[in-house]
Amino acid sequence: MNQWYEELFTNYARTYDDQIFTKGTNTEVDFIEKEINYDKKSVILDVGCGTGRHSIELARRGYKVTGVDLSADQLKRAKEKAVEAGVKVNFLQQDARLINFKDEFDLVILICEGAFPLMETDEMNFKILENITNALKKKGKLIMTTLNGLYPLHNSLDNFNNEGNNDFSIIENNFDPVTMRNISQIRLKDDSGNLKYLTANERYYLPEEIEILLNSLGYKSVKIFGCECGKFSRKLELTPDHFEMLIIAEK
Template sequence: MKQWYEELFTNYVEKYENESFTQGTMGEVDFIESEINHDKSSKILDVGCGTGRHAIELSKRGYHVTGVDLSENMLNRAREKASMAGVEIDFRLGDARSLPFEGEFDLVIMLCEGAFPLMETDEMNFQILESAARSLNNNGKLIFTTLNGLYPLFHSVKDFINANSNYSTNRENTFDLMTFRDKYQLETEDDDGNKMTLNCNERYYVPSEITWLLKSLGFNEIDIYGCKLGEFSRDNPLTTEDFEILVIAEY
């Protein structure tokens, strides 16, 4: 049986690319470049790369990028776009929990909830972090975004999603204070206009949890900031107004 995120991305390429949350690529890549000091020799792994927006832009700027995603449909679109952009990227079908890499990359990115924290258990989410950490070399850096557990304590997640998605409606929303999981029904249409009702389950994280998880994987330096679309910056302190957290971890 497919999980909700597998169902959603089976045929959701065009709608995904027109969602408001995918429109900040240039500024986000500017930030990623600054975090690796514009070192073109850096090998970068994009986990949950989707249709390749970050991977392609990084490749256009001269970086060696590998992209991994669970959706063949999204990867096919990524390959098309890379070909049109005249760049070569190793796009692979794969599960973020069991990446086949060991110490190969200078940087791993997981942006816009491409993989973490969509898994149905905390253990599965942790496997993604383990897998990403294992893919890094000894001087590697991990940059990812995740859902901010402070946000639902002060705001309605349902209202936020309904206000920020062009194609989907969030219904029957329940945020569980004991697990920090948000369960809801997502009503949307695929690229062919077929209606879908998906039972979604997403995990929100508070900063202290993220820090503890990453320290348990050997990261020494962990910085957490507010995440602003297209404007990733170390100058954005995390607040209860941020829907997402930006995490930067180094050994």
């Protein structure tokens, strides 16, 4: 039986690309470029690449990029878009819990809850971080965004999740402050216009948890900031009102 995130991304690629949060891709890539000092020799791994929005833009700017994702449908659309853009990206269908790259990449990006933190257990989420770390070269960098655990402790998830999107809505949230998991009922329209109903299970992390996890994997520097789609910045201090947090870690 498929997990909810597998069902979510089946026959959903074009609808996904129409979501409002995808419109800030170019400015997010601007930030990513700056973080690697515009070094065109940088080799980049995009984990949970989806339809390739970051991978393709990075490739268009001259970087060598590998994108991995679990969803065949998302990757099919990513490959189509790469052809349309006239760029080459090495797209691979792989489970982030099972990737086995070793010291190959200068940068790993994991943006917009790509794989982490959607897994069923904390151990699975940690395995993704472990695999990402192994994929990085000795002085490599990780840029990731994930759900901010401070948000549901101070705000209602209902306020954030129902902001007028007719193609995707959260019917019900059940956040557990002990496990820091939110079990939600999702309603969405797929690419064929069919309604789908799913039960999602997402882990919200406190910034201190992320710092502990990454430090345990040997990162020498872990910086955590507030995150807004299309407005990545080291100047944005994390607060409980940020739904996501931006993490920049260096080995």
